[in-house]
Structure formats: structure tokens, C-alpha cells
Amino acid sequence: MVEVEQRVVPVTRSRVFKIAWPIVLSNATVPLLGLADTAVIGNLGNAALIGAIAVGAMIFSFLYWGFGFLRMGTTGLIAQALGGRDEAEVRATLMRALLFGGVTGLILVVLQYPIMLGALAAVGGSPEVEANAQAYFQIRIWGAPATLATYALLGFFIGLQNSRAALVLQLVLNGLNIGLDVLFVMGLHMGVEGVALGTLIAEVTAAGFGLWMALGMLRQRLPGIPLKPLDWTRILDREAVRKTVSVNFDIMIRTLCLIFSFAWFTNQGAKSGDVLLAANAILMQLVTFAAFFLDGFAFSAESLVGEAVGAKSRARLKQAVLYSTELAVATAAVFSVLYFIGGSFVIDALTSAEDVRAASREFLVWAAVSPMLAIWCYQLDGIFIGATRTKDMRNAMALSLAIYLAAFYFLGERFGNHGLWAALSIFFIARAMTLYARYPALVRSL
Numbered sequence: 001m002v003e004v005e006q007r008v009v010p011v012t013r014s015r016v017f018k019i020a021w022p023i024v025l026s027n028a029t030v031p032l033l034g035l036a037d038t039a040v041i042g043n044l045g046n047a048a049l050i051g052a053i054a055v056g057a058m059i060f061s062f063l064y065w066g067f068g069f070l071r072m073g074t075t076g077l078i079a080q081a082l083g084g085r086d087e088a089e090v091r092a093t094l095m096r097a098l099l100f101g102g103v104t105g106l107i108l109v110v111l112q113y114p115i116m117l118g119a120l121a122a123v124g125g126s127p128e129v130e131a132n133a134q135a136y137f138q139i140r141i142w143g144a145p146a147t148l149a150t151y152a153l154l155g156f157f158i159g160l161q162n163s164r165a166a167l168v169l170q171l172v173l174n175g176l177n178i179g180l181d182v183l184f185v186m187g188l189h190m191g192v193e194g195v196a197l198g199t200l201i202a203e204v205t206a207a208g209f210g211l212w213m214a215l216g217m218l219r220q221r222l223p224g225i226p227l228k229p230l231d232w233t234r235i236l237d238r239e240a241v242r243k244t245v246s247v248n249f250d251i252m253i254r255t256l257c258l259i260f261s262f263a264w265f266t267n268q269g270a271k272s273g274d275v276l277l278a279a280n281a282i283l284m285q286l287v288t289f290a291a292f293f294l295d296g297f298a299f300s301a302e303s304l305v306g307e308a309v310g311a312k313s314r315a316r317l318k319q320a321v322l323y324s325t326e327l328a329v330a331t332a333a334v335f336s337v338l339y340f341i342g343g344s345f346v347i348d349a350l351t352s353a354e355d356v357r358a359a360s361r362e363f364l365v366w367a368a369v370s371p372m373l374a375i376w377c378y379q380l381d382g383i384f385i386g387a388t389r390t391k392d393m394r395n396a397m398a399l400s401l402a403i404y405l406a407a408f409y410f411l412g413e414r415f416g417n418h419g420l421w422a423a424l425s426i427f428f429i430a431r432a433m434t435l436y437a438r439y440p441a442l443v444r445s446l
Contacts, residue, residue, distance in 0.1 A: 020296035052132030069251030078159025079306020097152035105145030143203035250390035297328035298382030305386030377431035396434035
């Protein structure tokens with residue numbers, strides 16, 4: 001084992017915040033990209049093109065969200081290698097993640113036609129929308145290996161508690177993407193193909209830039225010692241590969257359950273009519289916006305808990321959990337208060353339809369309490385990701401999903417859309433309780 005001499009940095013609230021704030025800023029760039037895509041295409045005055053971009057972006061969102069395990073799994077494994085001061089394993093873990101992401105991305109490219117046809121058939125749309133969405137997909141899919149490699153790099157940076165590097169990588173990705181959108185669509189009049197090409201170039205560039213940053217970080221961690229050729233024996237070690245695959249598979253199952261849960265929420269809202277569907281979509285924007293901020297503290301928990309597990313330090317684990325959760329709960333409380341006070345103003349800003357405004361205000365209380373209900377499961381997700389207790393996460397999410405569906409069965413028919421939101425709230429609580437039931441075992445494992 002190659003060790004690096006490093007001072008043991010204590011876990012403090014300021015250290016948690018130092019890790020969290022760049023994550024918050026990087027998350028904030030994500031919706032800006034979507035707004036830019038919509039704006040440049042929207043100025044062309046063709047509704048079908050706007051719909052095509054929405055459909056194409058949604059397909060990739062769901063496709064790549066399913067592979068979010070690559071970022072999460074890499075964070076936990078890197079953090080544990082960091083805590084154990086095993087530099088060789090830090091490098092090997094990064095290479096395994098990059099290989100996994102690159103190979104998986106190539107498989108998506110090879111299977112692009114059945115994926116595209118199946119997704120378009122599921123989403124539907126007019127012939128013009130479908131034709132343009134297909135053109136968008138066929139260009140952007142070539143960036144899949146780079147995108148999944150970027151997920152691995154983000155996990156590497158967060159695992160090493162260098163969230164500023166993660167922020168820089170996201171700024172490069174989204175900033176370049178927005179600039180190329182404007183150039184290709186507004187300047188060169190390339191339409192939907194221009195948006196897709198801009199995204200593709202940005203994804204490939206960001207992956208290359210991320211690799212360059214990662215290489216520099218590895219050199220800095222062992223100053224004066226040149227990087228050795230890749231140790232393929234260690235990278236392809238059977239037990240390490242098995243653990244990597246197991247961790248990623250468990251998180252993938254957990255993520256698919258989560259995707260299904262929110263898709264179910266949207267589907268059930270749609271059955272209640274267009275007004276409630278629109279109202280739920282607006283209120284879900286509030287839930288998601290708060291989650292962007294709260295994820296920063298969950299990511300802090302991932303890296304600090306992983307470091308504590310790697311160092312086999314129960315005391316550091318408890319400090320990481322306590323300080324990250326304190327700050328997260330305080331932030332969630334601020335959001336809940338702001339939503340109670342100013343939620344109506346946000347609703348008015350997001351829609352001019354009076355019936356949608358009225359429906360949104362009727363159910364605003366659910367979005368207002370959601371940060372305080374959801375923060376516990378967000379934090380526990382981060383804790384268990386850092387500890388790579390992914391089987392617990394998988395099982396807890398499956399059980400929580402069953403509780404969620406059962407709650408909707410009993411509440412939906414009786415209370416309508418209030419019942420749907422109540423079931424979602426129960427889902428947040430169930431996720432927290434099922435994971436917390438396994439927390440003592442996690443602590444004892446150290």
C-alpha cells in the first residue's frame with residue numbers, strides 16, 4: 001500500500017461548509033443550462049423545435065440519471081481510500097471508474113437506435129417534434145462516454161473533498177455549452193442540431209479538462225514522486241472490481257426506484273387534469289430548488305464519512321454526521337420559512353394562469369414542509385454512500401417505495417391531490433426511517 005503523509009484535519013462545521021458551498025453553486029448551473037437551451041430555440045418561433053429540445057433533454061436526463069451511481073459510488077470509494085491513506089488505491093479507484101464509465105458510454109452509443117426508438121415511442125409527440133428530437137439524440141449520444149467519465153471525475157473530486165474542482169468542472173461544462181448554443185443557433189442558424197452539437201463539444205471538452213485537473217491533483221498528492229505507469233494488476237484486482245460493480249449496481253437499483261417514484265407522482269397528477277398537473281410541476285420546482293442547496297451538505301457527508309470509514313474512526317464518523325446534519329437542517333428550516341412566507345410570490349412569477357395559481361396556493365403547504373421532511377433522507381443517503389453501505393440503501397429504497405405506493409393507495413382516493421402529496425411526504429419519511437434503522441450497524445462496523 002502506498003501511503004501519503006498528511007496531517008489529520010479535524011472535522012468542523014467550517015470544513016463541512018467549505019465542501020458544501022461549491023456543490024451548491026455547481027448545482028445552480030444545471031437549471032441555467034436548460035433555460036439557455038430553451039431560450040435560444042424559443043427565439044426561433046417554432047413550437048415544435050422547443051418541444052423537440054424538451055423531449056430530447058428529458059430522454060438524456062433520465063438516461064444519465066440512471067447512471068448517477070457512477071458519481072456516488074466513486075465518491076465513497078475514493079473517500080475511504082483517502083481515509084486509509086492509500087494513494088495507490090485512490091488512483092486505481094479513479095481508473096476503474098473511468099473505465100466503467102467509458103465502456104458503459106460506448107455501449108450506449110452502440111445501442112443508440114433501440115434506445116432512441118424506445119424512448120421516442122414512450123414519450124410521443126407530433127411527427128415534427130419526433131423528427132427533430134431524433135436529430136438531437138443522434139448527435140448528442142456520441143458524448144455518452146465523456147459524460148459518464150465526467151461523472152467519475154466528479155466523484156473523484158468530491159471524494160478527495162475538493163469540491164471547488166467539481167465546481168470548476170461544472171462551470172466549464174455548462175458555460176461552454178451555453179456559449180456554443182448561442183453561437184451555433186443564434187449565429188450559425190443550426191437549429192436543434194446546433195444545440196446538440198454544442199452539448200456534445202462541451203461534454204467532450206469537460207471530460208478532457210477534468211482528466212487534466214485530476215492528473216494535476218494526483219501529482220500534487222505525492223510531490224517530487226513521478227506518476228508511475230498504470231498498475232493494471234491492481235486496477236483489475238478481482239475483489240476490488242467486484243466491490244466496485246456491487247456498489248454501483250446497488251446504487252443503480254436504488255436510483256431506478258427513485259426515478260420511478262417521481263415518475264409515478266407526475267403520472268398520478270396528470271390523471272387529475274391539466275391544472276393540477278401544472279400546479280404540481282410548479283410546486284415540485286420549489287422542492288427541487290431546495291434540494292440543490294441541501295445536496296451540498298449531503299455531499300459533504302459523503303466525503304467526510306467515507307474518510308472516517310477509511311480511517312476506521314468512529315469518532316470522526318459521528319462528528320461528520322453531526323456537523324453536516326446540523327447545517328443541513330438549519331438550511332432546510334430557512335427554505336421552509338421562505339416558502340411559507342414567499343411561496344405565493346414565486347407561484348405568481350412562474351405562471352400567469354389564475355386557475356393554476358389558485359391550485360398551486362392550495363397545495364403550497366406540502367412544498368413548504370418538504371425541505372424539513374426530506375433533509376433527513378438526503379443526509380442519510382450521503383452518510384451511507386460515503387460508507388458504501390449500498391445494499392442497505394438499495395433495500396431501504398425498495399421498502400420505502402412500497403410504503404409510498406401503499407400510502408397513495410389509501411390516501412389518493414380519499415383526499416385527491418392532497419393525498420398524493422401526503423404519500424410523497426410519507427415517502428421522504430420512510431426513506432429516512434428505513435436508513436436510520438441501519439445506522440447503528442454502520443457505527444458498530446467501525
